[in-house]
Amino acid sequence: MDNINQRVTALEIPGTRQFSNRVSAFRDGVNFTIGEPDIPTPHTVKQAAIKAIENNRTGYSHNAGLLELRESISNFFKDVYGIKYDPEDEIVVTTGASEGLRSVFETILNEGDEVIIPAPCYSAYEPLVDLLGASVKYMDTSDTDFVPDPEKLRSMMTDKTKAVLLNFPSNPTGKVLSEEEMAPLVKELAAHDIFVIADEIYSEITYDAKHTSFSEYPELREKLFLVHGLSKSHSMTGWRLGYVLGPAALMSYVLKVHLYDTICASLPSQYAAIEALDNSRHSPHEMAAVYRERRDLIIERLTALGFETKVPQGAFYVFPSIEKFNMSSFEFADQLLEKEHVAVVPGSGFTEFGEGFIRISYATSIENINEGLKRIERFISEL
Numbered sequence: 001m002d003n004i005n006q007r008v009t010a011l012e013i014p015g016t017r018q019f020s021n022r023v024s025a026f027r028d029g030v031n032f033t034i035g036e037p038d039i040p041t042p043h044t045v046k047q048a049a050i051k052a053i054e055n056n057r058t059g060y061s062h063n064a065g066l067l068e069l070r071e072s073i074s075n076f077f078k079d080v081y082g083i084k085y086d087p088e089d090e091i092v093v094t095t096g097a098s099e100g101l102r103s104v105f106e107t108i109l110n111e112g113d114e115v116i117i118p119a120p121c122y123s124a125y126e127p128l129v130d131l132l133g134a135s136v137k138y139m140d141t142s143d144t145d146f147v148p149d150p151e152k153l154r155s156m157m158t159d160k161t162k163a164v165l166l167n168f169p170s171n172p173t174g175k176v177l178s179e180e181e182m183a184p185l186v187k188e189l190a191a192h193d194i195f196v197i198a199d200e201i202y203s204e205i206t207y208d209a210k211h212t213s214f215s216e217y218p219e220l221r222e223k224l225f226l227v228h229g230l231s232k233s234h235s236m237t238g239w240r241l242g243y244v245l246g247p248a249a250l251m252s253y254v255l256k257v258h259l260y261d262t263i264c265a266s267l268p269s270q271y272a273a274i275e276a277l278d279n280s281r282h283s284p285h286e287m288a289a290v291y292r293e294r295r296d297l298i299i300e301r302l303t304a305l306g307f308e309t310k311v312p313q314g315a316f317y318v319f320p321s322i323e324k325f326n327m328s329s330f331e332f333a334d335q336l337l338e339k340e341h342v343a344v345v346p347g348s349g350f351t352e353f354g355e356g357f358i359r360i361s362y363a364t365s366i367e368n369i370n371e372g373l374k375r376i377e378r379f380i381s382e383l
Contacts (some may be wrong), residue, residue: 014123030372037235048275049268063259065093072277089248097229097242109134113162120354131175144328146175149186163195169202172359174312190219202315204233204284209313233284239269259266294362340375
């Protein structure tokens, strides 16, 4: 073990996967852990990939991705957000949004740098930073309705701060920032010589609130990396198709990192993505209507059971408080799994600021939701 990279040996399996793996041992298990749509990839998108394979389009593309796909991405952002990104040199297609994040971190971080991330947050961010010898500073948003506080952000800034990473709509909270909430935050971000990384992978899955992209603010344009993809919007998790948008001067470096990491994204997946972005823009809205029904059901049932929870405005997670049960989030999730074969993710899996909560994914059927909540009701009645 002494010969292994010590940063790798320090990595741990995230709570999401721990409980997902454990529930698979139960034949009657109900899995509320994984953030993966249960709705199939749209038929026409699948057909586009099949056609590409049949036409032997299975080799390499340009390292930045097919120009046709980069044009589709550019057109999507222009049409939806009114923002123009040049497909020639401001867009890099990646092997999922995760590889996009990794490529951005590898581009900007030196050993000793710090990245500020509002928390609770997605558990995979910190390991990507740690592996590069940099570190994360978490901003507690559990006391501000999961909204980053600009004054708190200012107080956390040091000469080591290299970037701020923001994920909205949020995993795990489902929070969507309003324009009123974003304005003071953007003003603070613009005032500092730092990079801004916006993970907007859930942007097309919203309910009661409009998603405003950080790319819509000109004052951030020259320092912003926007990470996106089709995993959530078009139920394409296994297709591994993401992309990064940013200013040309910075993206030339991201491209070099990306090409050495993966060469290029899968070519059939790229052709599928063109179809998704050009001709299947309605699919995320149809999926969101399904998720809304599930969200409303789960909120109604949790509220009736006495859970305190914010109504998620985006993504497909609910993040109820379990503080009233006088046990840690891990203990709650562990006992719920062992006694009722229901898997949720302890809030502590989303940093220490997620303690006192659990995350429930409603990217699963109404039948599973009803059965899982029936078991949760039985579980808490015996506490």
